Structure formats: structure tokens, C-alpha cells
Amino acid sequence: MKRVIQLSLVLALFISSFTFKTQDDKLKKSMDAGKGVYNGICMACHLGEGQGIPSVFPPLAKSDYLMKDTDRAIETLIKGLSGEVTVNGTKYNQVMPPTGLDDQDIADVLNYVMNSWGNKAEKMVTKAKVAEVRADLD
Template identity: 45%
Template sequence: MNLYTLFISLYLSFGAGTNYYTPVQKSSLQDSIKKGKVVYESFCMTCHMANGEGLPKAFPPLAKADYLMNKRAESIKAIKYGLSGTIVVNGNTFKGSMAPLGLSDKQVADVMNYITNSWGNQNDKMVTEKEVSEIRP
């Protein structure tokens, strides 16, 4: 094997450019996002709207949402167990409650992958079912 072939092999093996997902991981993420969109449309869209922008003073946005992107565990916990009280999203205070949705850990992971990769959000680390299963109330 010549040096050029070795370099290309290493380049492709360890990630080309800024995409650090292997082809299998990327395929898994895309599959999870597709499934998450179905979950979102069934359970979340009524409050957070089709565009993820929520309703001012009532339901927080998910689109370009600092809370969602910076508080990963808290966001998973909210989807898994519900949420009540006050949160601040993009500088706006929301006080209310979100009932537990009764989703499986896989559904929570899928919807997290969808919402953290939609509407201007970009997540560089896939949410897994295992990660969701480790979140406690």
C-alpha cells in the first residue's frame, strides 16, 4: 500500500471534513430523525407548532432554542417525565407545565434527534436510547 492509499484510507476511516459520523452512524441518525418527526407531529406539534416556534408567552420555542441545545439532559427529562415550573428560553421566561407524554426511551431519543436537528438547530452528538434510559426524574 502506498502512502497516498494509506492517507485516503485513514482520512475516510476517521472522518472527512467536519462530519464525524461514520456512514452507519449517519444512517442511524437520519433514521432516528425521520422517526422523531412522526413522534413530534403526533405529540408535540400542537403546542410547539409545525415550525418549532411555539407560542409566545405560552409554549417555548424549539427552533434555535438555547435551552434545548444547552440543557440536553434537562430537555430529555422534560420529554420523558414532563415539566412544570419556570424555564428561560432565548431570554424569555415561560411558566407552565408539560405533561409526561408516555413515550418510550427510543421515541424520546428519536424526537430529541429530530428537534435538535431542525429549524436552525444542529446537534453534533446523536441522542441514544441508552442515554435516555439513564435520565432519572
């Protein structure tokens, strides 16, 4: 009986380490793709290290606003954003137009910014999650 329990534990550790490796690989691949999207679309306003422009464009680096609500971040990339927002205690009131990105590009760029510059997301954003939020907007 003791041997069965030991084998079960070893098997469980093996399977979980494989699962974490697969998730890490998927996140890295998504972040690599997202970096390209970020450089092409987002960097003009939020700058190279996600620092934004003080009092003009909010930071994405160490951003309480970005990290608080993944659905809101997805919606912002789909619909754009206008009106006042407070990021890290500073108010911003500019217009961010809709990005026109597809669901995979939105997932990738969010995985990049939500896991860069001092940000660490609890979960990976998936294409399916973006599609779900998009469907709820219709």
C-alpha cells in the same frame, strides 16, 4: 516507507468516510421517526415549525434552552416540566406533562427537534443515553 504512509492515509480516509455516512444514515432514520412522534405529541403546543406560542409555550426552533443540556431535555420528556423557564430571553411558566414515550421514541424526537429549525446538535441522542438518564432518575 512513503508508500506505506500514503496507503495508510487513503485507508484512514476511506474508513472515516464510511463511519460518517453510517452516522448520517442513523441520524436521518432517527429524525424521520422523530418527526412522526413530534407531529403526534409535540406539535399541538410547539407548532409545526417548532416556533411555540409566544408567552405560552416556548419555541424549540433556535432554542437556547433545548440545546444547552441534552440530559435535561431527556428528563423533561420523561418527567414533564413545571415552573418558570427562560427560553431565548423570554420567560415561560406552563406545565408540560410527561410524554409517556419509550426510550427510542424520546431519542428519535430529540434527534428531530435538535436538528431542525436552526438547531444543530453536536451528537446524536441514542436509546442507550435515554435509558441512562432514566435510570439516574429512579
